Amino acid sequence: MSQSIRLFKLAAVLLLATFVTGCATQKPYDYSAFKRSNPKSILVLPPVNKSPDIKASYSFLSYTSYPLAESGYYVFPVAVVDEVFRQNGLNAPEEIHAVVPAKLREIFGADTALYIEITQYGTRYMVLSSDTIVAANAKLVDLKTGETLWSGAASASNNENQNNNNGLIGMLVKAAIDQIVNTLTEQGHVVAGITSQRLLLARPYGVLYGPRSPYYGKDEAAGR
Numbered sequence: 001m002s003q004s005i006r007l008f009k010l011a012a013v014l015l016l017a018t019f020v021t022g023c024a025t026q027k028p029y030d031y032s033a034f035k036r037s038n039p040k041s042i043l044v045l046p047p048v049n050k051s052p053d054i055k056a057s058y059s060f061l062s063y064t065s066y067p068l069a070e071s072g073y074y075v076f077p078v079a080v081v082d083e084v085f086r087q088n089g090l091n092a093p094e095e096i097h098a099v100v101p102a103k104l105r106e107i108f109g110a111d112t113a114l115y116i117e118i119t120q121y122g123t124r125y126m127v128l129s130s131d132t133i134v135a136a137n138a139k140l141v142d143l144k145t146g147e148t149l150w151s152g153a154a155s156a157s158n159n160e161n162q163n164n165n166n167g168l169i170g171m172l173v174k175a176a177i178d179q180i181v182n183t184l185t186e187q188g189h190v191v192a193g194i195t196s197q198r199l200l201l202a203r204p205y206g207v208l209y210g211p212r213s214p215y216y217g218k219d220e221a222a223g224r
Contacts, residue, residue: 029205031219034149037142039111040211041074043081043104046093047116047136056121057093059189060136063196064114071202072213076108084108105143112149114200115139120155122188131159132187134195140207150207154199156191 044064049057065075084107090096097115104113120135135155139148202209202219209215 029150031150031208033142033147034140034208037111037145037147037149038211039073039140039142039149041076041109041111042068042140043076043108043110043113043143044068044078045096045113045115046082046085047118048093048097049118049121051118051121053122053188056118056134056188056192060116060118060121060134060192060196063193064116064200067197067200068114068207068210069212071200071207072210072216074212076110081108101141101143101146110143113141113143115141121192131157132191133157134188134191136195136199138199152199152206154195156194156198158187158191 044061047057047060061078065078068075085091085096088107090099101113104110116136116138118134118136120133122134123132133155134157135153137151137153139151141148200207202213202215208219209217
């Protein structure tokens with residue numbers, strides 16, 4: 001057997017192993033608790049911000065209602081919810097997340113609450129690139145039982161699907177220009193909208209369709 005054939009077979013085995021490993025990480029989500037709870041309404045809590053940008057929490061919060069409503073749920077108006085918390089002396093997202101589920105249900109009458117944590121938000125400059133990234137994770141909690149019905153994570157970048165074929169000098173100049181443009185145009189807020197869609201729209205491994213959606217109850221057809 002020639003050396004080239006042996007190398008080809010080895011590459012094929014490694015590629016297959018990588019493919020199988022990648023598939024194995026995509027485990028189907030267990031939606032049994034979600035289906036038992038069958039929620040109709042969602043109370044979105046102000047996201048806890050782990051990034052250095054102080055605007056991140058309310059920037060991301062402003063995008064959360066649309067994908068959840070499109071997925072078929074009644075979403076409590078975020079401005080009203082925010083005012084209720086303020087009237088009760090709760091201003092920081094960390095304080096709000098610490099409120100026991102039963103108390104949230106008593107105040108708002110919601111079926112579930114959505115807890116969001118922002119792990120990345122903003123523009124970062126590197127030698128050959130500058131990109132704006134927003135990443136977040138979330139969990140949906142049944143306010144009757146305190147049980148987590150679903151959890152997930154998503155991220156987005158304004159540099160997705162971009163090719164750098166401008167040479168070293170061109171890449172350096174582009175990175176510097178991108179950083180200025182991203183900062184001046186609040187690209188973090190734009191990218192947050194994409195992240196929220198990926199995180200909160202009903203989709204494979206996302207929340208199930210709610211009762212206001214025409215796809216309600218049809219998740220089984222998608223293997224969920």
